[in-house]
Amino acid sequence: MNPVQIFLLLGLTLTVLVVAVLWRALWIATRPQQVGQERDNVLSHVAVYKEQVAELEREVAQGTLDQAGFDLSHEELTQRLMEDAPPPHSTVQAELKRPKLLMAALALAIPLMAFSLYFVVGTPIALDPQLASQANGEEQITPEKLATMAEQLGQRLEKEPDNAEGWVMLGRIQRALAHYDEADAALQKALSLARNDDVLIERAEVLAQKNNGVFKGEPWAIILSVLKADPRNGNALLLAGSAAFSEGRFKESLAYWEKVRGLLPPASPDMPALLDAIDKARERLGLPPVAPATSTANTPASAGAVPSKPVSDGTERLTGRVSLDPALAAQVSPKDTVFIYANAAEGPRMPLAIVRTTVDKLPYDFVLDDSLAMNPQMKLSQVKSVMVRARISKTGNAMPQAGDFGASVGPITPGSADKLQLTISQALKP
Numbered sequence: 328m329n330p331v332q333i334f335l336l337l338g339l340t341l342t343v344l345v346v347a348v349l350w351r352a353l354w355i356a357t358r359p360q361q362v363g364q365e366r367d368n369v370l371s372h373v374a375v376y377k378e379q380v381a382e383l384e385r386e387v388a389q390g391t392l393d394q395a396g397f398d399l400s401h402e403e404l405t406q407r408l409m410e411d412a413p414p415p416h417s418t419v420q421a422e423l424k425r426p427k428l429l430m431a432a433l434a435l436a437i438p439l440m441a442f443s444l445y446f447v448v449g450t451p452i453a454l455d456p457q458l459a460s461q462a463n464g465e466e467q468i469t470p471e472k473l474a475t476m477a478e479q480l481g482q483r484l485e486k487e488p489d490n491a492e493g494w495v496m497l498g499r500i501q502r503a504l505a506h507y508d509e510a511d512a513a514l515q516k517a518l519s520l521a522r523n524d525d526v527l528i529e530r531a532e533v534l535a536q537k538n539n540g541v542f543k544g545e546p547w548a549i550i551l552s553v554l555k556a557d558p559r560n561g562n563a564l565l566l567a568g569s570a571a572f573s574e575g576r577f578k579e580s581l582a583y584w585e586k587v588r589g590l591l592p593p594a595s596p597d598m599p600a601l602l603d604a605i606d607k608a609r610e611r612l613g614l615p616p617v618a619p620a621t622s623t624a625n626t627p628a629s630a631g632a633v634p635s636k637p638v639s640d641g642t643e644r645l646t647g648r649v650s651l652d653p654a655l656a657a658q659v660s661p662k663d664t665v666f667i668y669a670n671a672a673e674g675p676r677m678p679l680a681i682v683r684t685t686v687d688k689l690p691y692d693f694v695l696d697d698s699l700a701m702n703p704q705m706k707l708s709q710v711k712s713v714m715v716r717a718r719i720s721k722t723g724n725a726m727p728q729a730g731d732f733g734a735s736v737g738p739i740t741p742g743s744a745d746k747l748q749l750t751i752s753q754a755l756k757p
Contacts, residue, residue, distance in 0.1 A: 473504050491520040498529070507537040524553045528562045535570070542570035559727065561587055572608060581608040589676050643696055643708040645669060645739060647747025649717040650690040655732060655752065661687035664723040669695050672712040672738035679707045686719060712738035717749045731755045
């Protein structure tokens with residue numbers, strides 16, 4: 328027997344024992360009372376009969392009732408006694424029906440209540456090991472399951488051929504199965520329904536995988552077309568760097584990846600892997616690796632690095648207010664993310680100090696200083712002039728994307744006493 332069967336058997340056994348104990352207790356408690364009640368009823372009738380017979384005898388003694396009248400009345404009393412008194416055991420049998428009905432109800436109610444309570448406050452999913460493993464994230468996605476998912480999704484898309492997201496999902500599943508021709512066909516179908524630069528980049532990767540990692544030809548053409556339309560597309564820049572690296576063009580690879588580095592916030596979880604790739608490209612070019620201090624500042628805490636929080640003396644502080652143009656109120660959501668940051672007017676666009684809030688907090692009075700630096704080696708006090716920017720992001724993504732709104736002011740000298748005013752009033756160019 329498996330643990331689930333043992334659990335159910337023990338639960339049923341305990342339930343039966345509880346019902347049996349209650350049944351016996353109620354039987355013992357009610358039977359003497361029922362027998363006593365019948366005896367009391369009989370004695371009560373007999374007592375009344377005796378009193379009435381005694382009354383008849385007194386009337387005969389006083390001469391108010393003759394013997395014939397006495398005999399007639401005595402016979403009537405006897406008949407009434409027989410009619411009023413219940414037959415033996417009838418009362419007991421009637422009364423015993425009540426505990427039987429009660430116990431039948433308890434026998435049904437107790438298991439129902441016990442198992443209902445378990446389903447409310449217990450863990451019923453634990454009764455099914457498969458569901459429990461799925462709930463705990465232990466379910467393994469095997470190739471067989473992926474193939475089943477692909478088949479089911481394909482059947483659905485036959486009925487919904489205009490579902491672009493479904494075709495993208497099918498393409499990803501087929502890619503995971505290494506069915507690159509099918510993946511390419513699914514992604515092409517999705518792109519025929521709606522252009523999406525990220526899906527285009529996925530297709531470029533699939534085409535390269537079909538060609539054993541070679542990007543020459545259509546994959547490179549796709550990457551360059553996306554970068555022409557959006558030079559700041561992080562996925563395209565990353566793949567361009569990987570493609571150039573695979574072809575031995577390490578200088579180009581480094582240039583692409585450095586652009587991504589300038590777009591990512593230092594605290595991004597993607598930064599350590601990017602810095603590792605950059606170091607590999609620099610090594611091939613005979614250049615020293617990225618400064619250890621910079622790498623340490625961006626290493627996850629689990630790696631043992633705990634960067635110290637920068638301290639501000641106030642001399643570099645910038646203050647101001649960010650407001651939203653009322654004309655944009657209908658185009659943003661109250662919980663959309665608002666980034667307020669300063670970056671060097673000349674040089675990398677990595678934020679030197681940044682605060683984060685939401686649209687419903689606007690207008691928002693901000694303070695930017697060295698204590699808000701994401702990297703202790705890159706602070707406001709270390710540059711001569713900065714641009715102060717505010718950006719609304721619907722996705723909460725640190726990298727600017729299409730659909731964002733923003734405003735900027737500058738160049739500003741860190742420590743300026745002027746209170747800056749930024750009014751977010753226009754969409755940012757991709």
